[in-house]
Amino acid sequence: MKRIAVMMLLAISVLSISEVKAQGYKKYLKEYLNTQWFLGVKFGSNLQQISVTDRFTGLSAINYDATTLDKTYDDFSLAGVQAGIDITFYHKGISMGIQPNFRQIRFSYSNNLAWEGEGVNDRFETQYDQDERIDFIDVPVFIKYDITQTVIRPYVMGGAYFSFLTNAEKTVKVSETDFASGTAQTLEVAETTLGISDRYNSYDFGIMGGIGASSDFGNIRVVLEAAYRFGFPNMSDENKRFSDLQLAGIGDVNDDIKLRSLNFNLALLFPLRFISSEFNSN
Amino acid sequence: MKNISLLSLLAIVLISVSSCKDEDVVMATESYLRILDDQDYNAAFNPISIQETSTGGSIILSGTDAPNTDFEGINIIRLDSLGAYASEFELTGYVTPVGDLMRVDSAFYFFCMEEGTLFVNLVAVDASGAASTPVRVSGGLRYPLAASINSDNNFVLLSYDPVNQRSVISIVEPDGTLFTSAGYSIGAGADREPDILEHMVNPSVNYPFLVGQDAGGYFFNGFYNHTLSLAFTSFGSDPTGVMQGQQTIAGVRAVKHISGSEYAMLGFQYDQNFVQPITTLSTSGLSSSVNFFNRSIPEIRPNAPAKIITMDRPSGEQIIVIATETEGRQGILYFYDTTGGLLGTHYVGYLNPFTLADVIATEDGGLLVTGTTFVASRFERIYVSKIPSLTIDELIN
Numbered sequence: 001m002k003r004i005a006v007m008m009l010l011a012i013s014v015l016s017i018s019e020v021k022a023q024g025y026k027k028y029l030k031e032y033l034n035t036q037w038f039l040g041v042k043f044g045s046n047l048q049q050i051s052v053t054d055r056f057t058g059l060s061a062i063n064y065d066a067t068t069l070d071k072t073y074d075d076f077s078l079a080g081v082q083a084g085i086d087i088t089f090y091h092k093g094i095s096m097g098i099q100p101n102f103r104q105i106r107f108s109y110s111n112n113l114a115w116e117g118e119g120v121n122d123r124f125e126t127q128y129d130q131d132e133r134i135d136f137i138d139v140p141v142f143i144k145y146d147i148t149q150t151v152i153r154p155y156v157m158g159g160a161y162f163s164f165l166t167n168a169e170k171t172v173k174v175s176e177t178d179f180a181s182g183t184a185q186t187l188e189v190a191e192t193t194l195g196i197s198d199r200y201n202s203y204d205f206g207i208m209g210g211i212g213a214s215s216d217f218g219n220i221r222v223v224l225e226a227a228y229r230f231g232f233p234n235m236s237d238e239n240k241r242f243s244d245l246q247l248a249g250i251g252d253v254n255d256d257i258k259l260r261s262l263n264f265n266l267a268l269l270f271p272l273r274f275i276s277s278e279f280n281s282n
Numbered sequence: 283m284k285n286i287s288l289l290s291l292l293a294i295v296l297i298s299v300s301s302c303k304d305e306d307v308v309m310a311t312e313s314y315l316r317i318l319d320d321q322d323y324n325a326a327f328n329p330i331s332i333q334e335t336s337t338g339g340s341i342i343l344s345g346t347d348a349p350n351t352d353f354e355g356i357n358i359i360r361l362d363s364l365g366a367y368a369s370e371f372e373l374t375g376y377v378t379p380v381g382d383l384m385r386v387d388s389a390f391y392f393f394c395m396e397e398g399t400l401f402v403n404l405v406a407v408d409a410s411g412a413a414s415t416p417v418r419v420s421g422g423l424r425y426p427l428a429a430s431i432n433s434d435n436n437f438v439l440l441s442y443d444p445v446n447q448r449s450v451i452s453i454v455e456p457d458g459t460l461f462t463s464a465g466y467s468i469g470a471g472a473d474r475e476p477d478i479l480e481h482m483v484n485p486s487v488n489y490p491f492l493v494g495q496d497a498g499g500y501f502f503n504g505f506y507n508h509t510l511s512l513a514f515t516s517f518g519s520d521p522t523g524v525m526q527g528q529q530t531i532a533g534v535r536a537v538k539h540i541s542g543s544e545y546a547m548l549g550f551q552y553d554q555n556f557v558q559p560i561t562t563l564s565t566s567g568l569s570s571s572v573n574f575f576n577r578s579i580p581e582i583r584p585n586a587p588a589k590i591i592t593m594d595r596p597s598g599e600q601i602i603v604i605a606t607e608t609e610g611r612q613g614i615l616y617f618y619d620t621t622g623g624l625l626g627t628h629y630v631g632y633l634n635p636f637t638l639a640d641v642i643a644t645e646d647g648g649l650l651v652t653g654t655t656f657v658a659s660r661f662e663r664i665y666v667s668k669i670p671s672l673t674i675d676e677l678i679n
Contacts, residue, residue, distance in 0.1 A: 058315055058316060058317055059316070059317050059318075059319045059657070060316045060317065060318050060319065060361075060365070060366040060367040061319055061321075061367065062318055062319060062320045062321075062367050062370070063320055063321055063322065064321045113319075113657070113658065114321070115321055115322070115323045115658075115661060116321060116322070116323055117322060117323030117324045118323075118324070119323075122323040122324065123323065124323065124658065124660070124661075126658045176658065238307070238308065238310070239307065239308045239313070239672075241310075241313070241314075242313050242314045242315040242667075242668075243313065243673070246632045247632075250657070250658075251317055251319070251657075253315075
């Protein structure tokens, strides 16, 4: 299904480009600055915020506060990346288009556990630091409105996106603090990387909004943008929550989470009609 | 053109979303793995048996450290329908809880010993996990070793008589009345009391005592005639038939009557294990467990506990589930059909060691497995794994 979707997108792009070329430049000469198709590249970085809708743990507390088992998410702490193509139709200050791209998000969380006995040295603590990376093929569609028609054109934008998960993995670092010798001895005891694609649903979708600015340098339109994404579905696969036993010993199972993120992009766009110094957009 | 593009994109998204939807959704009550964590550095639990309550929760019978005795104390843990800890009840003054935890209507029963006298007592537990006052079983029975429920909802008990040096099989009614009993000599001049005591105070010894009902009578796996033997009985003066092991180094670790003269069996020969998912056993005469040794299954850990159950699938098919432990310290469930064909396997555990204590079929067609695992590689804690019916269907089909 993912391959069919990508192929259809490419077909749409090719058809659109062909149509533009077929028009002939004379008919649209006057409209060049006001109406244009752009094709370009987009790349940037993202910072994740995790919205937890329901918490789960593989451990069940017998004689301590169960909330101590809750994961602590570090929002906006790890930078992910995205890169792809940008197909934009521009008309009199309004742009709309599609930006298929590869996108990797990253986020981290940690757990702490402690055990105590009657003896002063009967104390042991563990900390699990977990970094997760999820890869998507991302298909956002957007509309932008230029606030001013100046050399540098600030704009506001909104849109929606659909993402196909292609891979997910995590790195777990385990550190332990043992008080058996009378003083705290902390050791980094393990670091392992595991595939966790099965823990997640295969798609994400949501809406986005943001601000940016564009300017034209020769035939190149340069776009800088910051946008916030608001994902709707629960990313965790409820059916697989307890079927992955790799980290069962530390009680690590997925919470129900929704992905939110800040995205920063730089796009370089090339007009698809009249690429010539004679029609320099400046 | 623009409209066509946008409509095409919308179609792609809708098709993709619909294709991503799962057709079979497993409820949170149908699938979970919970580890019951106690913050006490020195806490120790030894799960023995589990039963499902009528409300979808479960009750775990567990051994635990008891003060002033080497015998195991008694802990009863109640879990909610999601497998999370709900409450626990510690029964003091009594030791050595013995499974199975047996369900009659809404109550659960198990046998144990009085701490001072070592007489066998029967304990009833309600659905809230609270135990009633234990009732001493009549007949002066001591050293309970294994128990199960029979078709009349009475309890079949295997115990050891240290005075007359006999293995004793009894039928006990839910009020603690001894219905009938028969004792069989462990062999002239033999004294198995030290072995029995070691079994009771040291879980790593773990002799595979068991008792059950078959088509014609009852059977027990216990000491008889100098060996650990599977004996068949109609409560006569002698067993009707015996499958002998070799002292305590060969014999049967788990057996389940399937139908007629057919049984499922997991046996051991020194440190090798073998499985007979369906085999015919003679309930009369003398035989030897080594005659059933077909091939060694190196995956199974020597001296691993084992449990065999049957369960009916929604299709009407009956399957046999043989649960034990692997050399890699995982729980393993082998699924067989009633012709002995292997349908699939399921592992419990991955990186951490997991042990097996009990497995039962649940009302919703799943399996409930309990045992222990090690949190932070050092704290042995009880786990409960609910395997959903959907997963079992995927395994066996």
